[in-house]
Amino acid sequence: MKVGIIGASGYVGGELLRILSYHPEIEIVVATSEQYKDEYIYRVHPNLRGKTNIKFTSHDENVNDKCDIIFTAVPHGSSVKIIPKLIDIGITIIDMAADFRLKDPEDYIKWYNYNHPNPELLDKFTYGLPELYRSKLVSSKLIAIPGCMALTSILALAPLIKNKIIKENNIIIDSKIGASGGGVKPSTATHYSERYGVVRPYKPVGHRHIGEIEQELSILSGNKIKVSMSPHGVNMVRGILCTIHTFSKNIISTSDIWRIYKTFYENEPFIRLIRDKRSIHKFPDPKILSGSNYCDIGFEKDNNVNRIVLLSATDNLMKGAAGSGVQCMNIAMGFKENTALEFPGLHPV
């Protein structure tokens, strides 16, 4: 299959290039970058030096003539300008941006502060979360990959919401994320001397991924759910940990919670449940997930206040972005789901 990547010089684009370079069913035929056009991609993504001699090209509206699959890895607000022109019979479009994740046009006003120009397209996109929408993805031509913090939160919460275990009006997501989530653009805030060693509250209220989380949890629940979320930039490049404070409706045992997760995620290739008292790796930790497509999930029950603490970790560029993109592509194209996604992460690192 021939693949094009629109916006290939960013971090998500780079991960797509890396994964797809090793995908046996895929040939990368186009990788666009306005900033780096005519430059070898390994100048920007130095890990690919020696693997590929592809050069970036400028965007071309006829890119869909050359491709079976197109990934759009451009900034939020840019996808919506590109994708409507790319939609074509036969082509599969996988959007890494936020522009087609939300179903309700009002939510774009609320969370992104703009009027969506193509509201009629929103329903045509499948939310690219295989654990919830695998069967729908099989026949999808238009896929919107979730936001990294949204995905990491939803995967942790879904089993408890679906099973009506927790109070729906008191869900607090406290997330910690590496700097790569902020993209490639240098600024004073991302200048190494300023960014190194921080625990920096970032959008403690009003983060855009809340919109997706509320949408998906509400679908799972049947009720309209609102959540609290506060992300923090921490001293690493890749990775997310979401600590999710929830409160159980009724007394529930630890083993019952375990069983709910076990059942919900049985046979999922990229979900691991982590609760290991005998290891130093007791709970999920993004440290060991760099480059892997896993979402690790754990929990702890707090009898002092009837709380259930959920802990979920991903590599924000992998399961949180490019890895999910390729996983969805594999499903949609009928490839083996874990093709090119088997790297398990490093230890120690």
Added chain:
Amino acid sequence: MKVGIIGASGYVGGELLRILSYHPEIEIVVATSEQYKDEYIYRVHPNLRGKTNIKFTSHDENVNDKCDIIFTAVPHGSSVKIIPKLIDIGITIIDMAADFRLKDPEDYIKWYNYNHPNPELLDKFTYGLPELYRSKLVSSKLIAIPGCMALTSILALAPLIKNKIIKENNIIIDSKIGASGGGVKPSTATHYSERYGVVRPYKPVGHRHIGEIEQELSILSGNKIKVSMSPHGVNMVRGILCTIHTFSKNIISTSDIWRIYKTFYENEPFIRLIRDKRSIHKFPDPKILSGSNYCDIGFEKDNNVNRIVLLSATDNLMKGAAGSGVQCMNIAMGFKENTALEFPGLHPV
């Protein structure tokens, strides 16, 4: 004044040595360490090389004969074995451990899993938080310095609890802490290759500092308050950020919240309120607090769910331990409160 430090080879002991070496009213006459006795202290605390030629000595039960002030910087559970024998007419004892922080002996069973051997002493200790107990500290001979995460949480919450702004049954503290909080003892979990780059959930339920927080908030409120707390080890040596998710009882404006904090902490030398939209330093961040005695506090209001997010940051070894110890000593001894505590932290670092 002559000072002795019991347990001077740990990280809190080292900070006490550093601060007091520059304190114009203080002479350090004893610094004990069983592990390093007869060794120069600069072998263990290399920053003090060239400043002092003191050697560690073994513990001596008659240390109070030589000292006007004794700091005990030994592990939890050890203070209680040492302090009762040190109490003496005239001497001031400042305990850095947890053994005299809680007032109710039952709380030692609940949070520390032991029967306190000297419950009659608990009431004699003043909780070493000048912002709440300054006037009491003036005449205190027995002072128990708060736990680092307790202090950082209580200072953020006190104004809203005192002013009855927030719901008392829904306080969630999500804290991020540097490795020095875990002390000097090597283990697999603290081995650099394992500890570097983590976002490691540490005691997501049941952390001992919860006992102190509940005690102090309950005193401030008049009601029995329970809180949720989950700490995480992050990729730094010093520092704490507490993100505290609270929910307001009634609609309140941002400027009213600001005014409450401004009033509550007026003239406090070590509290800074941080809300700065025009800087990259918009909220408290422990990055810039290393070595300083500040507790930086900020907040943000979340209209989506009526939440008030509190953010407070300290250096866990300074305001979170040794700095508070010296601040309390300064108050109790009648020295200028900020003596030897003026270092403002570095930028960048």
Added chain:
Amino acid sequence: MKVGIIGASGYVGGELLRILSYHPEIEIVVATSEQYKDEYIYRVHPNLRGKTNIKFTSHDENVNDKCDIIFTAVPHGSSVKIIPKLIDIGITIIDMAADFRLKDPEDYIKWYNYNHPNPELLDKFTYGLPELYRSKLVSSKLIAIPGCMALTSILALAPLIKNKIIKENNIIIDSKIGASGGGVKPSTATHYSERYGVVRPYKPVGHRHIGEIEQELSILSGNKIKVSMSPHGVNMVRGILCTIHTFSKNIISTSDIWRIYKTFYENEPFIRLIRDKRSIHKFPDPKILSGSNYCDIGFEKDNNVNRIVLLSATDNLMKGAAGSGVQCMNIAMGFKENTALEFPGLHPV
């Protein structure tokens, strides 16, 4: 082929487990650890959770009955006690330790301070550096994998030594290495709070890898060569950068140096030459090599003092250890040389 790994709970053992778990020609049948016997390997190497359910076993002297290939990943000084008993008709032994790297028994006295108990075996081992000994490795049953800093230095120097470009009596290797090179054992020196952020001179003189480097350069040159080497621990877990200061015998142009490297390493699958003025990745940097088997090599000519600065980078656990081990195995067994070694590293990370 059936593989056994003796000493599988260390960092090199863990990398062997990871790589070989994905090697299509290999089945891991034994993984030993005295400390963790009967424990699942994913408790120690958490990245392998979900990939394998192997447990560690205790060492068994009859392990060679079960295996076609044995890797010994035990500490220096331990291999020599194990390997003589394992040598058997048909079995291939790949030693990750230093015990069979040096050819001259005297060198073990000089660099390791012990009398080698089996000097007769030293000549039977092939030094596991494919770029120099590929044809010999094809038929080798006994392979000694180089030390990580030795390998990284030798690969940078070989072309210039072989071509008689540089002065042989003035070679200075200044290396920077991550903490994983020091192994899994916790100590005060590797305690995170002490190890974080260091630039720590480690064995500025007398480092054991010098012996290997002198041995291999002397073979390449035909003359007895001595080198200077000083390693430093830096703030990372994986990776080595060797900065090698050399001085040219005669004036030589940059393009001639380039040509020498290009010719020497033509067709080498794991050597990349890095000189890129138009990228921010101008020179080799271990940052982007984590998990990859590349050795990146670059150079710069200093006209002020007729110096040629060589720069070479590896992941110390991959090309510097386990990766080389598997590369040598692939050659010795007749597998495709890069099997299971294709992971290119991550960017950014």
Added chain:
Amino acid sequence: MKVGIIGASGYVGGELLRILSYHPEIEIVVATSEQYKDEYIYRVHPNLRGKTNIKFTSHDENVNDKCDIIFTAVPHGSSVKIIPKLIDIGITIIDMAADFRLKDPEDYIKWYNYNHPNPELLDKFTYGLPELYRSKLVSSKLIAIPGCMALTSILALAPLIKNKIIKENNIIIDSKIGASGGGVKPSTATHYSERYGVVRPYKPVGHRHIGEIEQELSILSGNKIKVSMSPHGVNMVRGILCTIHTFSKNIISTSDIWRIYKTFYENEPFIRLIRDKRSIHKFPDPKILSGSNYCDIGFEKDNNVNRIVLLSATDNLMKGAAGSGVQCMNIAMGFKENTALEFPGLHPV
């Protein structure tokens, strides 16, 4: 005394502001920044929040009317445009840039690639290294503070050069430096995700500080000395370690080398000799120097190749810049030399 700081929003300017805010003899009357004029300095240097309410102002050529002392902390090439207009009877000018460090105008062509517009001023500046020029500094009105890597190298080498111990034609400086040395300006190369975790060769040949080092060593020696130097960016914000590979002319004992250093730096307030086999802090390490004005120096003798490895560490913004600036000011003004420079650094950090 009234002080003005020209270029106060950079990292060196920020350190000057921090130090001088606590200097009992100094009042800061001007702090200029074109980018941040009319902004509170604590918006840029957040550690000074609560300490000072100074605002940045635009540069004013009559600044010398208001000041007794002026620090110029502007980029290289900018000082030379400002300082000639500031020189005035009575005023002391301390330049943090490179524009007046070199004595020979030819050296500006060689190392900085420009014709110095005021060669007649070069001789009037004292090179601001108290350990070599203290007596000259006492009466200096024009002082040029050394470059950070130059200072750190010269201080390590001076005793051996002065005492004719080492070969003068084979001095190799391999330095490792934190990101703050590169200044405040964001770029792709300093973007956190790219800069984090690097061991990045930076100017492996031709670094400008070589000019200063050669100048000062040649003065000490009486012969024209050339040196090799290669800096590397490492994973930290502050700090320099210079590893200097030298070769002794004759056999010399370790204790003789020790005595040479001891004698040379006797009574120097900011030089510490570090050789401590019994501590984990065996050699100088910039980790423990952040915020301190020390230059720590150590050495090791290599009998394999007659090498003496020198190790010297500083905080590049303190002894390597602002700290030296204030130390020179203290000497020139007749203040106690260590005034406002007593902070010993933190441990652990």
